[in-house]
Amino acid sequence: MDDLQTPHRDPRPDAPAGPRTALLADLRAGLPADAVLADPDVTASYAHDMASFCAAGTPAAVVLPRTVEQVRHVMRTATAHRVPVVPQGARTGLSGGANASEGCVVLSLVKMDRILEIDPVDRVAVVEPGVVNAVLSRAVNEHGLYYPPDPSSWESCTIGGNIGTASGGLCCVKYGVTAEYVLGLDVVLADGRLLTTGRRTAKGVAGYDLTRLFVGSEGSLGVVVKAVLALKPQPPAQLVLAAEFPSTDAACAAVCAIMERGHTPSLLELMDRTTVQAVNRMARMGLPETTEALLLCAFDTPDPAADLAAVGALCTAAGATEVVPAADAAESELLLQARRLSLTALETLKPATMIDDVCVPRTRLAEMLAGTTAIAEEYALTIGVCAHAGDGNTHPVVCFDHTDEDESRRARESFDAIMALGLSLGGTITGEHGVGVLKKEWLARELGPVGVELQREIKRVFDPLGLLNPGKLF
Secondary structure: OHHHOOOOOOOOOOOOHHHHHHHHHHHHOOOOHHHEEOOHHHHHHHOOOOOOOOOOOOOOEEEOOOOHHHHHHHHHHHHHHOOOEEEEOOOOOOOOOOOOOOOOEEEEOOOOOOEEEEEOOOOEEEEOOOOEHHHHHHHHHOOOEEOOOOOOOOOOOEHHHHHHHOOOOOOHHHHOOHHHHEEEEEEEOOOOOEEEEEOOOOOOOOOOOHHHHHOOOOOOOOEEEEEEEEOEEOOOOOEEEEEEEOOHHHHHHHHHHHHHOOOOOOEEEEEEHHHHHHHHHHHOOOOOOOOOEEEEEEEOOOOHHHHHHHHHHHHHHHOOOEEEEOOOHHHHHHHHHHHHOHHHHHOOOOOEEEEOOEEOOHHHHHHHHHHHHHHHHHOOOEEEEEEEHHHOEEEEEEEEOOOOHHHHHHHHHHHHHHHHHHHHOOOEOOOOOOOOOOOHHHHHHHHHHHHHHHHHHHHHHHOOOOOEOOOOOO
16 A cells, blocks of 8 residues: 555654654653553564564554553544554464554554453443453353354454454354454544444444454554454354374365265364374374374264264265264363464474465365475475365465575465465465465455455545555555
């Protein structure tokens, strides 16, 4: 969005003292003293999220508001000074969407972390953006309720960040992604106005669905300061089945058979051989290292054992060499822990990783995995794949040495090749991680020129000066 960026002052730490001093003074006029951080050594730690190959600038200041009015003050001040603002949560993102722009104000929302309401009758929770996903999940569990979206970083990621990137998780195959649980929002716009969207009723179709527009917008349209989230009754404890396959083709055939027969697992996850071996090396979990693909399937139905038996038969018919259903919740949790450790384990193979996030139709999943293996061979790299197989969302993890210039180049090229493969199979460049900085050029390829033009115009309506998270998405 370079054409929308019109800041006329330079508040960088190394700029002339006047503009930055004036910016800081105006920010502090409406914020507690400890809410404005200006020490360059401190603000540098807020410069980027967890993505590789994503440029980050130097913030002029970091602000940590605790109230809606304080957020509005920040946006009014930024507009007056024509200074960009980058909203942030826990910075667990994987696309550079929370990376600082040069001379920006980083607006960290982690201090706005209150659960304002849990309503068991309307089955909603009202929360501030800094609430950690796992904290909310446990809080609603105490009321017999369930908040399904569960990104792998759920112990640290925030609801505001989840909304910004439209996060998913292990349970998406049955329960869907974050967008399906956001009923309404309070959003501070670029000029400081407060907008309320959506509803807390079970139904509502009044006007354009602005709520969905903000979900996945990566802080580029406004700053979410409150969310009304839909909840579900807490399901029974799930049971998990593990199936070992001699090839990824066979595992993907099992996935298609499971879905074609009408089963609704609460998760359906795949780990390739590289990932299984990495988890074993790190956690000594005793997973079958001879497998080419390990499929984990779970049900949280009233009779999960019967469902697992039916799925086990489908796995065997598809070529599984071993099918092991968990006996109880403890064994189930052990198997799920292996899946949750996948990304961490792959990170131990090389000094750096790039985590792709390509989603394809389930019927093309086998081609996606085979193509990724071919790309790894072509670029002489280790690429492990873990996938939300039930919804076709793959996470190829490119492992490389960032101090090796040639290997870094090959890593970036392989990352792009994987995205091109996904698009060629009728997929999308991101199922849940967002676009950020990392995938800007690929978003343009996916949307096409008309799509990009319309999205830019939407951005211009909400943020005519281009101050909110500039340089992301487009």
